[in-house]
Amino acid sequence: MQSQWKKSFAFIFGGQIFSILTSFMVQFSIIWHLTETTGSAAVLMIAGLAGFLPQAVLGPFIGVWLDRWNRKLTMIVADSVIALSSLLLGAYYLWGEPSLWVVYAILLIRSTASSFHAPAFQAAIPLIAPGEQLTRVAGWHQLVFSSSSVLGPALGIAVYSATSLGTVLLLDVAGALIANLMLLFVRIEQPKPEAVQTPSFRKEFKLGWASFVAAKPIVFLSIAMAVFSVVFMPLAMLFPLMTLSHFGRGGYSASVIEAVFGIGMILGGALLSAFASKWKDTTYMSISLIVIGLTCVGSGAVGNEAFIAFAVLSFFMGAAAPLFNGPYMAMIQKSFEPEKLGRVLSIVTSIGLLSSPIGLALAGPVVDRFGVQTWFFWSGIVVVLIGVLIYAKFYRSGEQA
Template identity: 70%
Template sequence: MKQQWKKTFALIFSGQLFSILTTSMVQFSIIWHLTATTESAIVLMIAGLAGFLPQVILGPFIGVWLDRWNRKKTMIAADGTIALFSLALGIYYYVGDPSLVFVYVILLIRSTASSFHAPAFQAAIPLMAPEDQLTRVAGWQQMIQSVSMIAGPVLGIAVYSATSLGIVLFLDVFGALIANLMLLLTKIHQPKAEATPSAPSFYSEFKLGWQAFIQAKPIVLLTIGTAIFGIAFMPLPTLFPLMTLSHFGRGGYNASMVEALFGIGMILGAILLSMLGSRLKDIAYICISLVGIGLTCVAIGVISQESFILFVILSSVMGMAAPFFNGPYMAMLQRAYEPAILGRVISLVTSVTLLSAPIGLALAGPIVNKFGMQTWFFWSGIATILTGFFMYVQFKRMHASERLDSLGSVNQSL
């Protein structure tokens, strides 16, 4: 039984590797296609908004359905929907050149399906892994994502250059089918719903999730800090290809190399996180990650056009810091709440943090067009560093307050 959960994750993660890899290929290929054909930061920002808005709008409500529905079936249905509309866009690209509006609509639909898949998967993890292994599992998950980030852009630009964007989208359909097959071969226990005297209303379930969320003050503080960080950081992945093309004058293969080196950094960071496990507190990992990401952004914001190699190295360092934020953050959420309510909390937190993405994208487009990309990199780095220090100070104060309250209780008992 002790090793069974590892076998389950090996099976699920092997399927997710195919799905995340092909999705990474599609994401990079679409961004590069829009970059090469329009060279417009506004177009890229709209594409980014199309990918985020459904998750922001639906996020607070999706969790209620996730805690009602079978999480395994939800993931399968979401992946199937993504595959179906990837197929539709792929056929369109294969026979012609779809309008930007059609591309935006497909991105909206794919994002809607993803808004169900991601929190369902995260809410299912505590049902399969021991609590003391959640940070380690988060490290494994970051590793899978990192491998995909390395191979995805390289394979994506290779297939895109050799064939067409339509073929890349067809491969995404294949990846989704593999992921669903692996899910069909695994068993995920559905958590028991809360006992209620009558059938609960949607509103009462939503309210219960919100109340559970706000009662965990460390998670509330962490979510606020993450939202601030997201405004600064979320536009960067969309701007990386444009930075490579416009600032350094490099082509698609160089842009994919930047993505690949970022992914290699993430793999190294994820391996280190899985090895360290819970040796440090999760919040310590998160603050270190924020400061590291911020410093690299500041450096990218001041390097010259002749420093492409330095840009690649800094991108790799940024990638190495990323797992120390994402993994511990999700592990803190999974530890803080009961599995029966975790879907609601994760969807709430995800929507709050993702709300920062459209804000950041909306700000980044006009600023980049007027002042250049390096301006956004520099000041987003400053904001990220300040967020890291802010969260460290607040958690330290919170910990000191808890110690004082505990000491006061002991004195009263004496």
């Protein structure tokens, strides 16, 4: 039994690394293409909204369906839709330059499919791994994610520069197909459905919401995560613009920043996997936010000749990220029964995603008027304060988490 669940995750992560890798290649290539061709923060923020908004709007309701549907099949269908959207956009770029609205529409489709895939994947993890291993598995997931984030931008810019964005998108199709093929070899037991007289979307949604609000520590952390998302999520779109506008460098330098950020994430994920049981989950989370905040402040303060300093700060920012994401997800997985987990995960995910468009809407005008460094600096101040608040809540009050 001990080796069986590890074997299952070897198949899952073995396939997912191809899908996540090619997704990073596509994500970076599209952002860089829009940055290079438009130079507009507003365009980048609209692209970000197209990528986040469907997940934010659909998220609270998707959980009800996820707890009814086969989670493995949901992941396969969602990945297939993402692959089809990449194929469509790739064909557009191979035949000519599509309008921005076509790009936004494809991003909306990919986001809609992702809104089913991500919570289905997270809700399936407790059905395979023992409860005491969930934080460690979260560390493995962060390692896969981080490794892909290192290679993805570098490979993406190399393929983009040598061929076209269309070729990068077609590689994403291959990555999704490999992930689905590997998933076919994994057996995922469905949780026993709740005893209800007749299926009722409204009642099942209310039960999921009631379960969520009853877990006070999770509610508090989700609110903190929402504020964090408002100020930090726009940075994912702004890193290439920082490289281009502030430092005056090109695509390869932008991919270097993505790579060092990802290398930091690999280190952070490895540390989390190795020392998962040493501290409480909230210890890792508060440390993560304080480090992320300080590195954002530093990035906002460096001069335009200090590209190496920016790269070093990006490394430590990346190293801190898994120490928040992994423990936060593990806390949620440990706090709720498997038959309700899909609904709770979709609610939690939506809280963060609904916050992200607010940040994106604010960041575009602010960056266009005051410069990209302004957002880095002040978002860092806010993130540090959130980390201190989590410390005060869970350590000085003696609450367990």
